[in-house]
Amino acid sequence: MDHLRAVPSGAPSSEGAPEGAVLGDLLARSARGDSQAFAQFYDATSARSYGLALRVVRDPSQAEEVVQEVYLDVWRQSGRYDAGRGSVIGWLLTIVHRRAVDRVRSAEAATRRDATYHQEINPVAHDATAEAAEASLEAHRVRTAMQALTPIQREALELAYFGGYTHTEVATMLDLPVGTAKTRIRDGLIRMRDALGVTTS
Template identity: 35%
Template sequence: MNPVPELKLLQQIQTGDEEALLTLHTRYASLVYSVAYRILNDRMAAEEVTQDTFLRIWNKAFTFDPDKGRFVTWLLTVARRLAIDHFRHQQRREPRTGLLFMDEDPVLWENTLATDGSADLRRTLKSALGQLQPEQRDLIELAYFYGMTHSDIAEQLDLPLGTVKTRIRLGMQKLRQIWLADAPVKPSADD
């Protein structure tokens, strides 16, 4: 039996259907938890952010616009923002790098994204990031997963500001080139 599409589940959530939310939770909790754990490196905090993410979906399902992107990227963006807020409030942990794709459970993303039609995209992303110089990849990782600006990163790593800007720019430009050349056709939001 085909899984119920996310858009349908979001419509049901807007009518107060808790089972629809729990279906999304069953499908995506591990992805959300993975993003939260990547940022927070703390199981309890990652659990809290995971639950907060789904409660946010419960209360704000109407804000999802399928014309602007896919549900999974919207969900993970919500999770990332909540985790970054949590991280900033902690103020006792050091941001970490070099962790991309260090999967504890290699088939987890694959299986989840297969239902979403996005599994190939993760493989392409992994290949593209693998082609960057480590110092470019690390800075992109800090900026994205910790919400750090050029100045934040320069201060954190004790690097000249110009070096940080250049590494991020060149890294992103290369990433875009590889992505545009290699990315499979991205499934549309209403598939």
């Protein structure tokens, strides 16, 4: 990400303002082609972006690539940010999380292709094949159930369970009170349970 770090940086002009206001101003200036503002935006947010990417992909080099791709997209599409749909940091981390999950899914797909090739040249016992099929079916059911959630529930659940973040961390990332974050996660889990047909004793 040297080409991003090479852009000269400086202190945000709105000193003392809430972080969300500062980031919103920097993003708006970036949308107008202000590379100085973009450098400041990057410096203020890249550590959190990298931390989230690393927790999802579990590999430092892969996390760096995810973050680089995200900030290139942000630079090109910063004008698409809609303040009415959430905080700047929540918007950014959602992009990071989605891109990181895509990277994981791509790696899993490559692994499955390798496994398929291996099975074709080395026949697998019936029991192992049945177990793999069952696991694949369960993963499909979970993905389908996730689509039944509202966007805000899905976002909170993805951060909490796929990203590995605590309720407090999720609340910070989404710029929400902790109680609200917990409610979104709880409601999402209830809808997931209903969609999966899980019964409680």
